[in-house]
Amino acid sequence: MNLITALARFLIFPGLLFAIPAAWFFLWVERKSVALMQGRIGPPFMQPFFDFIKLLGKSTPPRSGVGGLLMKLWPLIAVAAAASAVGLLPVWPSSGGFEGDLILLLALLELPSMCIIAAGFSSRSIFGEIGSAREAALSVSYNVVFLLAIVSIAASQHTFRLEALAQLPASPMHWIGLLAILVCLPAKLHINPFSLPNAEQEIYSGPMTEYAGPELAMWELSHGLEWVAATGLVATLAAPHLTLWWVAAIVFIALSFAVVLLLSAVAAATARLAIDTTVRFYWQCTLIFAVLAISSAIFMRHRS
Amino acid sequence: MTYKIPMGPYHPALEEPYKLDMICEGETVIDAKLHIGFNFRGIEHLAESRNYIQVIALMERVCGICSNIHTLTLCQAMEQLTNQTPPPRAQYIRVVVAELERLHSHVLWAGIAAKLMGFKTMFMTCFEIREKVMDVLQAISGNRVNYSMNRIGGVNRDIDDPLAVLAMIEQLEREMVRTVIPIFTTSTTARSRCAGIGVLTNQRAISCGTVGPTARASGLPQDLRRAAPYAAYSEMEFEVPVQHDGDVRARLLVRALEIMESCKILRQALTKMPSGDINTGDAKIVFSTGTATSRVEAPRGEVMYSVSWKENSRNPSRVHVRTPTFANMPAIRWMVMGARLADTPLIQASIDPCYSCTDR
Numbered sequence: 178m179n180l181i182t183a184l185a186r187f188l189i190f191p192g193l194l195f196a197i198p199a200a201w202f203f204l205w206v207e208r209k210s211v212a213l214m215q216g217r218i219g220p221p222f223m224q225p226f227f228d229f230i231k232l233l234g235k236s237t238p239p240r241s242g243v244g245g246l247l248m249k250l251w252p253l254i255a256v257a258a259a260a261s262a263v264g265l266l267p268v269w270p271s272s273g274g275f276e277g278d279l280i281l282l283l284a285l286l287e288l289p290s291m292c293i294i295a296a297g298f299s300s301r302s303i304f305g306e307i308g309s310a311r312e313a314a315l316s317v318s319y320n321v322v323f324l325l326a327i328v329s330i331a332a333s334q335h336t337f338r339l340e341a342l343a344q345l346p347a348s349p350m351h352w353i354g355l356l357a358i359l360v361c362l363p364a365k366l367h368i369n370p371f372s373l374p375n376a377e378q379e380i381y382s383g384p385m386t387e388y389a390g391p392e393l394a395m396w397e398l399s400h401g402l403e404w405v406a407a408t409g410l411v412a413t414l415a416a417p418h419l420t421l422w423w424v425a426a427i428v429f430i431a432l433s434f435a436v437v438l439l440l441s442a443v444a445a446a447t448a449r450l451a452i453d454t455t456v457r458f459y460w461q462c463t464l465i466f467a468v469l470a471i472s473s474a475i476f477m478r479h480r481s
Numbered sequence: 482m483t484y485k486i487p488m489g490p491y492h493p494a495l496e497e498p499y500k501l502d503m504i505c506e507g508e509t510v511i512d513a514k515l516h517i518g519f520n521f522r523g524i525e526h527l528a529e530s531r532n533y534i535q536v537i538a539l540m541e542r543v544c545g546i547c548s549n550i551h552t553l554t555l556c557q558a559m560e561q562l563t564n565q566t567p568p569p570r571a572q573y574i575r576v577v578v579a580e581l582e583r584l585h586s587h588v589l590w591a592g593i594a595a596k597l598m599g600f601k602t603m604f605m606t607c608f609e610i611r612e613k614v615m616d617v618l619q620a621i622s623g624n625r626v627n628y629s630m631n632r633i634g635g636v637n638r639d640i641d642d643p644l645a646v647l648a649m650i651e652q653l654e655r656e657m658v659r660t661v662i663p664i665f666t667t668s669t670t671a672r673s674r675c676a677g678i679g680v681l682t683n684q685r686a687i688s689c690g691t692v693g694p695t696a697r698a699s700g701l702p703q704d705l706r707r708a709a710p711y712a713a714y715s716e717m718e719f720e721v722p723v724q725h726d727g728d729v730r731a732r733l734l735v736r737a738l739e740i741m742e743s744c745k746i747l748r749q750a751l752t753k754m755p756s757g758d759i760n761t762g763d764a765k766i767v768f769s770t771g772t773a774t775s776r777v778e779a780p781r782g783e784v785m786y787s788v789s790w791k792e793n794s795r796n797p798s799r800v801h802v803r804t805p806t807f808a809n810m811p812a813i814r815w816m817v818m819g820a821r822l823a824d825t826p827l828i829q830a831s832i833d834p835c836y837s838c839t840d841r
Contacts, residue, residue: 215605303486307508307822369599370670377493378597378826448670449599451823452508 192264199263199433200401201225203408206434207368207441214445225401232394244299248387251296252395258288259402266409266429267340279327279337286406289399290316290365293374296396297384308383311452312374318459319364319371322466326357329470330414333477339410344418350473355414357466362407362440364459366400370447371455408436483511488825490519496593499836501813501829505822513817513825515810520840528800533559533633533766536797541627543802544838546589549582550779551786551838552631555800557711558788559633561773563766568758571635572713576750577646578621578630579712579777580743584653585614586780587736587743590833591661594733597827598674606660610653617649635760643751650751654744665737675730679816679828682727689812693782693805694739695832698724698731705778716753717746729824729831736833768792772799781805781833804838 186192204225212219240248262285265278290312297309331337333350342351364371375383385396412432419425450458489500498519504512524543528536540555541548553575560567567575592607615625621640622628630636640646664671681691686699696703704721706714722738724731772789782805789799809832816828 215602216609372599376599379823445602448674451821454673
């Protein structure tokens with residue numbers, strides 16, 4: 178991979194230049210589709226962008242000490258991690274480097290949620306702390322299923338490279354894994370029925386309670402980028418192998434869009450579950466996928 | 482480690498200002514303390530400086546949801562002091578407006594409960610239906626919130642075409658059976674958030690002196706429309722829904738069933754409405770000295786008015802209001818003890834509190 182294509186991928190598509198407008202677009206699609214399902218009008222097309230710009234223009238009271246510094250730092254790390262995760266998605270065939278490395282991608286996808294937990298505790302607000310504790314409990318529950326699903330896909334195809342996975346013919350394990358990832362996405366993106374960490378009727382906006390201005394804008398952006406990265410991961414795994422680059426890009430965007438619509442429909446049709454129900458749900462999923470993953474591993478050992 | 486979480490006086494889960502201080506251990510609530518009085522308007526004192534016509538308009542503003550119930554109770558008390566009996570048609574119209582108000586209050590509460598479960602789609606559906614109930618109320622009274630229907634000795638406006646209203650009610654009933662009632666009774670998400678939480682045992686319900694749907698959900702079959710009928714309720718046939726579990730789900734079920742019973746009462750009242758006058762006319766009203774009390778079954782439970790008057794006076798010497806929330810409020814502490822923090826907004830809302838009425 179030469180430097181220019183690598184930079185183009187990271188900065189243009191599917192990197193930053195694509196990812197940031199896509200983040201706003203997906204946030205808008207989610208808000209608009211939920212609004213239409215609820216019989217409301219919903220926000221105008223540019224609203225997430227306007228929100229971002231408006232928040233950037235606000236000045237926030239300075240916070241002194243390490244706490245204040247950390248509170249500034251967490252949203253930046255989250256944005257950087259989520260943007261890098263989007264940049265790593267192998268929409269086009271790559272020729273080396275980190276691109277499409279599943280383990281790095283998973284680590285980067287997990288970082289924003291870690292930052293949210295840390296941010297809630299750094300803010301020293303009681304609502305932030307409860308939100309962070311909930312986020313931590315949620316993270317421990319859904320990540321087991323999430324990782325198991327990805328490991329089972331990778332193990333069934335003998336590779337940890339996303340690109341190779343996308344190109345190989347899909348096995349049943351592949352589709353089951355994809356389903357498991359889809360089950361985890363509402364929790365990863367904090368939408369209903371797993372919107373516990375930011376349950377406004379209970380703890381205001383949880384870890385984000387003390388945030389305002391440019392830092393909140395960064396959180397919003399990182400949330401949007403998480404949408405792009407998470408739906409992009411599903412789109413990459415579900416997309417058929419295509420040689421024409423522009424067809425591949427269109428299929429990628431269309432699939433991501435479909436996943437956003439699906440998740441919005443789930444969010445609109447459900448109530449928020451309590452923490453113990455959520456944890457129980459994900460551990461039950463874990464059990465099912467663990468059995469499937471182990472049986473697939475044994476099956477493959479027999480075959481090879 | 483225990484810590485205190487304040488909920489309110491301004492909080493996204495509350496419709497009006499009040500405060501619930503919760504002592505928590507992890508996500509479990511150990512104890513709770515309720516503070517009210519943020520919305521005190523001195524209405525009882527104001528009433529002493531209003532004449533018998535103005536006081537009705539004033540008391541209508543005690544509550545924004547059950548405004549009609551307050552004027553109905555006040556007028557019934559004043560009718561005792563003036564020895565007036567409203568004509569039968571007025572009694573029927575009072576029943577129609579009271580039941581429509583119950584419908585709108587219960588549907589509003591369903592929306593709030595759905596929102597507290599994080600179920601915003603259901604919230605929107607409920608509020609859409611509530612708009613339609615308010616349309617019916619507007620068709621009858623010309624108003625959507627403060628209907629100004631009651632006066633001493635009857636009502637202010639007639640229902641000219643009861644059958645047209647009946648058609649609107651039947652359409653409403655169909656929509657409720659299609660959307661709100663199934664979510665209340667059969668939805669799994671709603672059940673997982675409501676079943677077994679915020680339990681108020683029968684004994685505790687009695688010792689706290691709870692009223693209305695809160696009491697009926699804890700197995701106390703009390704309903705003033707049945708026990709001490711007022712207006713034209715003695716001529717209506719209806720069931721008093723009672724549940725025995727005492728949890729939030731039971732309170733949901735009681736209200737869902739009450740919506741159906743209200744539709745039943747409305748249908749009877751509109752078809753059987755007698756002809757005749759709607760009030761006792763404009764003759765001079767003379768009050769006798771004394772104190773009269775009146776009780777009615779509001780959507781949230783029993784409302785009691787005690788009105789004192791001195792002969793030849795235009796103003797009441799005392800108007801005392803006891804709202805159902807005042808009776809139900811102490812039960813909240815027992816309901817939230819041991820509950821999960823996530824459930825407390827829903828539990829405290831399950832008594833359908835109206836602290837603005839309680840503060841007056």
